[in-house]
Amino acid sequence: MGLTTDAARAGALARLRADEAYVAAFAAAFPDREPWGFDEVILAVACFERALVSMNAPVDRFRRGERDALSFAALRGAEIFNTDYKGAVCHHCHNGITFTNDVTHQSSPFDEVVYTNVGLYNVGGTGDYPAGNQGLYETTKNPADRGKFRTPTLRNVSVTAPYMHDGSVATLAEVVEHYQTGGRLIDDGPLAGDGRVSPLKERGLGGMRLDEDDIRDLLAFVEALTDADFLADPRFANPEPQSPFFGE
Template sequence: MKRGAPVIAAGAAAVVLAAVAACGGGGTTLSEETGGSAAWTWTLPAHFPEPKVPADNPMSAAKVELGRFLFYDPRLSGNGQQSCGSCHLQALAFTDGRATAVGSTGEAHPRAAQHLSNVVYNATLTWANPSLVTLERQMETPLFGERPVEMGVNDANKAAVLQRLREDRGIAGYPARFAAVFAGEAEPVSWANVIKAISAFERSLISGRSRYDRWLAGQATLSDTEQRGMKLFFGEKAECFHCHGSFNFNDQIVHARSRIVETPFHNTGLYNLGGTGAYPEDNRGVFELTARAADMGAFRAPSLRNVEVTAPYMHDGSIATLAEVVATYAAGGRHIATGPHAGDGRANPYKDPLVSRIDLDAQEQADIVAFLKTLTDHDFLTDPNHADPFAQN
């Protein structure tokens, strides 16, 4: 699993792990202040930094709750058939279990729906667009995008969709909620405020109570197999930590105290069409925006939190199991022998230089998979604060 530029050295990783484990069971509670009163309280694990929140969209409990209703409301799509929650299921860490997402009109997306665990800490918000760095900007793509259609809101229906919210008299109670959250605005039910509320809800999706996190806090144990996998994961042999070594198990991190924010994207040797280095059309990574050969097949390394429940894997859902993912990285890429995608990804000329064959036997690969499963946060997957409020009622 060698990928990307080093994030921390293996020795440093061990020091960090020891220091965090020494923190015991403590956590961090932080309140954002609005108008002199506490508007929102972050309850964070001790090893999590304070999240970064835009000044023009501060957190509040009422805004998060409004965003939760909107996130799960199919009336927010053009044809009233699909909600954000249709592609982001809580039990699957807010993925959908599909290889690639399907929009409200039935159109297939070329890429997999990404999970939303700790999305507040992501420096960029899509698989391969370095320019989308806030949830508010990113939200415009699923709402209003036309290639592919996701939520299917467009110029012809956007006023009607908002009118559905203004006329709501059900359990969501949108007119009163919007008026309370966006007090003083002449028309609080607006697309700008819809986006702000959903973004606030998404920022509240903090996942930090996995067995691994509890082990760090001295509250749980890891088996011998899991500890061997952890040593490989953070060590110089498997070197998974190069792209997944942060507290959020990815390499694009932003938080309230960030000074330098790095946003690397990686070609991991999944494809090499005809030996040319090419990736399949509609899935060519950052290259689609820059047209630079070096960006062919470059995608963001996702956080591995809750990775056990987010199958299938990779940007296009083309790998079915965690065991297959680990085996692919151990091989230094993927060799596709036949078919339209035939090619030896191990020889892709644009592949990240650190993606090379790793001598991992079957037991070592199984150990890494076992460790990855300790990153599952079952409390997060069942937290009623993140659940569908319409189903709850």
């Protein structure tokens, strides 16, 4: 997040140290590590992130035996999501407890992180994504890696619009439409191109043949990954609404 140089880190530390609430909180958390520095900031952020466990969505409650946690529509949606029904291959990439193949774990089917081009762009028919935002390619500079991104988790995805790495898809319904057509067609403008026929698109994303009821049910399943308890947990709330770090 831009904290890649010593100067940037020193600046961030200075801003934290100027905030009384942080000074008190760090003293309480790290009583033996005065003066605290960037190592302690990293520890604190890592501890916070480790606490962000969301496992009480309707889908989780259903798996734990609450038979009425899922509506009939969501149950049917789970069936669509988890089988290759009419070309809906969601579970190939969005799988496991996090609904992504981005983490490896004991008995994980993958031993490395998977990057995929889902056909969001095909600028001028070249397979290009917008310059400077080409995913894995930005690191490897391998032309075959253009447009390859990690699979995001789908937990709580109903509250995180807009979608995809650049927020270029507004709603979940439009995301499903994207998979239905097997890529995005951009008619005009500098990014024009047909993602459906991108030479770099993942082969398995050939489009789906879902009807209106299927789409409604698939969306009901995705909505059922929303953990209301997690989202309302005061431990994760902004501790300092007035702080310049959080803003409005």
